[in-house]
Amino acid sequence: MKRDERSDDDDERVLTAHQAEQDGRPFGVQLGEQLQRVREEKEATREDIARKARYFGLPWHRPTVGQIEQGKRGVSAAELLLLPLIYSKPLRDLLPAADEVTWLTDETAVYGSRLRQFLDEDYNPADASMPGPWHFKAAVRQGERHFEALRRFSDALPWGSKAGFAASPDESETKAAKRLNTTPEYVAYTARELWGRGLAEERDARLAERPDAPTAPRAVQAARGHITRILLDELEPSIREHEKRRDLPPPHYKTVKTKTGVRIVREDGGEDG
Numbered sequence: 001m002k003r004d005e006r007s008d009d010d011d012e013r014v015l016t017a018h019q020a021e022q023d024g025r026p027f028g029v030q031l032g033e034q035l036q037r038v039r040e041e042k043e044a045t046r047e048d049i050a051r052k053a054r055y056f057g058l059p060w061h062r063p064t065v066g067q068i069e070q071g072k073r074g075v076s077a078a079e080l081l082l083l084p085l086i087y088s089k090p091l092r093d094l095l096p097a098a099d100e101v102t103w104l105t106d107e108t109a110v111y112g113s114r115l116r117q118f119l120d121e122d123y124n125p126a127d128a129s130m131p132g133p134w135h136f137k138a139a140v141r142q143g144e145r146h147f148e149a150l151r152r153f154s155d156a157l158p159w160g161s162k163a164g165f166a167a168s169p170d171e172s173e174t175k176a177a178k179r180l181n182t183t184p185e186y187v188a189y190t191a192r193e194l195w196g197r198g199l200a201e202e203r204d205a206r207l208a209e210r211p212d213a214p215t216a217p218r219a220v221q222a223a224r225g226h227i228t229r230i231l232l233d234e235l236e237p238s239i240r241e242h243e244k245r246r247d248l249p250p251p252h253y254k255t256v257k258t259k260t261g262v263r264i265v266r267e268d269g270g271e272d273g
Contacts, residue, residue, distance in 0.1 A: 013111060013113070013132070013133050014132060014133070015101065015109065015110065015111055015132070015133050015134060015135045016135070017135060017140055019101060019135075020101055020103075020109040020135040023100075023101045024101035024102065024103045024109045024135075025100070025101070025102065025103065026071060026102075026103050027096065027102045027103060027104050028068075028071045028072075028073075028074050028075075029071030030071075030096035030097075030100055030102055030112075031068075031071075031075070031094070031095070031096065032068050032069040032070055032071045033069070033071075034093075034094050034095065034096065034097075035049075035065075035068060035069055035083070035087065035094060036069040038087050038089055038093075038094065039065075039069075039087070042087075042088075045062075046062045046065040046066055046069075047062045047065075049065045049086060049087070050062050050064060050065050052085075052086050053065075053079075053082070053086050056082050056085055056086065058078075058079060058082065058086075091119060092116050092119055095112060095115055095116050096112035096115060097112050098111070098112045098113035098116065099111070099112065099113070100112040102115055106137075107136065107137045107138055108134070108135070108136055108137070109134070109135040110133055110134050110135070111133040113133065114132075114133040114134065140255070143255045144255065147255055164192075165189050165190075165192040165193045166188075166189060166192075167188045167189070167192055167198065168188065169184030169185060169187060169188040170188070170198060170199075170200060171200075172198075172199045172200040172203070172228075173187040173188045173191065173198065173199045173200075174187075176199055176228070176232055176235070179232060180232060180235070180236055180239060182239050182243065186239050186242055186243070187199060187235065187239065189242075190235050190238045190239050190242065191231075191235060193238065194234065194235065194238060199228075199231060199235075202231060203224055203227050203228055203231060204224075206227050206231075207220075207223055207224060207227055210223070254267050
């Protein structure tokens, strides 16, 4: 089957973590149920199926078929490929139903409709992504770790901070924070917000712009100190404005699936910038 012969609904369906946990069942269990259904439709016994499997070189016996149907025994890749010969049905018809959620492993779940697309001649493995008909626990954990890191970082920054201005404080910003009686993160953030670079970079840039820039070590040190005091005077009003928002309740975040991937958004729908 080619891609244009399938419904677009299969590609648009999104499998959420809740649906995967609530509705999903192991692949082996669902496959066994399908095989039992087909066998019973053909009015064949388990011994009939085992005998046919042995014809194709598989060491199956009646209990083997029973174990597979009950989901207690998995099938190898070779056995899976031979199932159409054993059951006289296309492999697509032996896989879990299109609307079922299948756990291929403890970490990966998928809708049966997408599982059947493995057999399509134009199937692209790059299509296996979230959000969509796939659910990967590893991707959810990665999003949760990112969220936790964002939460810890945002706790040290002004409420509503823009990510582009966030940076780890350097030594000069840590010292400036003590003089301004604030946090190093506030100094580092506000410096980049005002000047587009850190405190030390701005200080050195202004020193280099002076037509009478000193060259003697003591004179350079004195000039840096003078410029630093000017910069702190420029920083302080903005820092105090940020501190006024410090006691406001912080926004709450959540992880959501969108058509472009897993995103972390504010629960109130607002934007942090």
